[in-house]
Amino acid sequence: MKAAIRTVTFDTNVLPAPDLIERARALGIEVAVSTVTVREVDDTSWSEAVSDLPRHSEVFVLGESLMGEAVLPIVGPGDVLEEIIRLVSGGSFPRRGGREQLTRGQANQLRDAMILETHVRSGRDALVTADSRAFIKFGRREALQERFGTSILLPPEFAQYLDTARARDAV
Secondary structure, three states, X not given: OOOOOOEEEEOHHHOOOHHHHHHHHHOOOEEXXXXXXXXXXXXXXXXXXXXXXXXXXXXOOOOOOOOOOEEOOOOOOOOHHXXXXXXXXXXXXXXXOOOOOOOHHHHHHHHXXXXXXXXHHOOOOEEEOOOHHHHOOOOHHHHXXXXXXXXXXXXXXXXXXXXXXXXXXXX
16 A cells, blocks of 8 residues: 555445545545546435545546546557556457447446546545455455555545554654
8 A cells, every 4th residue: 555645546346435425525535436436426415425525537548437527548559548447347348340249248347347447547545445356355456556556445444544644644
């Protein structure tokens, strides 16, 4: 984990998290979401949970992203989205050109990868997620953290970080 966390991205599955958001803000940590998350919670009771959080634009994926909310991807060497897709799927995700009929699970993996790509491209310190399968298990956390220089934390781990940071600041 990086020495100090100053910016975090919340994955959709962490929301709503008013306690974590409030505690992070009290320590000067900026909590943000990606436009993928905003789209996923639109028209739900959770939409209010993200309404006042900064939003970072996702990379454009045809059939998934909304025009005006996404940035153009880097295609070819250095394509971070493709590298993340490979890592979170364990290499089982269909290659470009074969993604017209994604299963529900594959569509979820794609959105997971889009959220992490947004987080990485935005230079944020930690991704807070409850998705152990995509980001934690099978050595994925270590591989993703090492490759992209970020921290990936489960909500209880982030809460523990906040407790430790608060205690350190109180001294």
